[in-house]
Amino acid sequence: MAIQDITVAYTAVATAENGRDGRVSSDDGRLDVVVNPPKELGGNGAGTNPEQLFAAGYSACFQGALGVVARQEKADISGSTVTAAVSIGKTAEGGFGLEVAISATIPNVDTATAQSLIEKAHQVCPYSNATRGNIKVELSVV
Known part of the structure; x- marks a missing residue:
């Protein structure tokens, strides 16, 4: 990359x-x-701690990216929330690494639309672009 x-x-x-x-x-x-x-x-x-600060930044940034995508798709994301869970642990090499789970609640669209929106937001979000290919990032709709 x-x-x-x-x-x-x-x-x-x-x-x-x-x-x-x-x-x-x-x-x-x-x-x-x-x-x-x-x-x-x-x-x-x-x-x-740094993981909480990273989670706060990532969730806010991802919510912003979701808004960009929703405007393009003309989707109603009012009342939506994005949660980032940042985990830290040891790597196989003996150092430390991170992984992230992003979950979104988008009450005004069906599950398939919500999933499509978060996948597109993941392509737009600067945090997602910075982490892509480096750490595990899981996306889910709740």
Whole structure:
């Protein structure tokens, strides 16, 4: 797969201090959060963690992509939600990896239409494009 080339429209900048057990903030001050490893990874779980932040970004971005596709298809996605479940675990090589499960609820369309919409959104979403071919991403309609 070739590296994607884009015309940059916006750049987000965030800085981490002390890695997974510290703080993350954006250059504009709108994001400033304490991060701690979850209890499942031996941390205290007091703050948020990178996987939660990734899940938040991916779900919001995917919902936006779903909106783009719905407008093109003239489909009513009002009242829809998108949930991203980001899992972390050890790889066979001894490092760590991620996998994602995206689930969408789209109440105003039938299941087949909803499935088609999320599959098309998966082709449009920048997070999906960034992860495609790198990690497991499952899509489902709930």
